Amino acid sequence: MYYLLEFFRKYHYLLLFVVLEVVSFVLLCRFNSYQGSVTLSAANSTAAAIGGLYDDAKAYFQLGEINADLTQRNLQLQIQNEQLRERLRQLGADSSYTTRGVAQALESYSLIPASVVSNSVTMRRGGYLVIDKGAADGVRPEMGVVGGGGVVGIVYLVGNHHALIIPLTNSKSNVSCRVRGKDYFGYLSWQGGNLLHATLQDIPRYAGIKPGGVVETSGYSSVFPPGIFVGRIKAVNNSADGQSYALDIHLGTDFARIRDVAVVATPYKAEIDSLYHHAQEAEAQMSRH
């Protein structure tokens, strides 16, 4: 305090100078319109700049909250996007129609739902599928297996709780199929390569086949009931001998990501098999005689 008073005592003229300058500038801005307006506009600009800085700072400190909101919104949109993508995929593949058609075709058959637990299907050599249902669940060899996209394959070997499936994309697979609307049938086989493409052999040239037609099971084997979706005709080609068509088929089942399937327990299979068995026995007896 003493030093402050001493300072003012020694440099009191400086204080006087400041006071008189302030008085001068007050008079200047108060009674001179030009300087007054310049001061006013400068004060407004300064206030606006400070206000802008304050708003910027406020916005900056709100960024955390905005970020949390955006993260939550982003998550919601991701979920919604995934749902829409799934819906679009289903609509694009027309699998809802396929699933409905398969369900209708299998109405009178008993189905054993199963999940694929092992998938060794590869583009190079086909492969097998293993499902989590076996003999204990009623699964028998040579039963058909279907999925949401249509025919999957045929049961090959059965354990108590698991079964090995030969999928359509296996070179050993040979399923009797027909073109919907036509009664001509042929055999579906897979030559390797693309898991979505197979070939339907032995379709007569006069059958009037066009690309885009639906290929379904014929029902001539006792494995699958008739009318189960297999795929669509992608291209119509001549067979090697030129006597028939070999149709390129775009399969309805994507074997690379198949998961839920059902084993078709055909009610008449035992009866048909016993008839075949009797016929074979009769042929054998006749040949012995």
Next chain:
Amino acid sequence: MLQTIFSRIGWGAALLLLQVLVFNHIHLGGYATPMPYVYLLMILPGSTPRWLYIVTGFAFGLTLDIFTSTPGLTASALCLCGLFVPLLLSLFSPAETDGEAPEPSARAMKWGPFSRYALFVILLHCSAFFVVEAFTFSLWPDLLLQIASSSVLTLVFVLCFEGLRSSR
């Protein structure tokens, strides 16, 4: 002492009248305006307290402002001059004053130092005056021209007054 006070009051009145009636109407080239009233601060005795320099500058400036309807303009410029004139006076006064207060005159200081003293005081005053009048640096070339031309013209008048004062 009393004579000095009356002499300065006389000079103040004369400078005020001359400024209001004559010098304020001179605008050479639209730029140069003589403002020799600052001469009053320059010739205050060296023993004058610093606060009195400041108060004299403010009061004299405000009186001039009243006549020119620019309250605060000249007052602020002369107030600033009042702060620095004692410093400039001691800077340009001869060193051998034997502890006495410096005498601000061409006779005591010689014409050279007095001219430089006058030039700095006038430059300071003109700069302050025109900057406060313009209140912006956006037209700085015009501002510099006004300061330079007015300072030169003012210096001429101030030296004339000093010549008149020294001859008596």
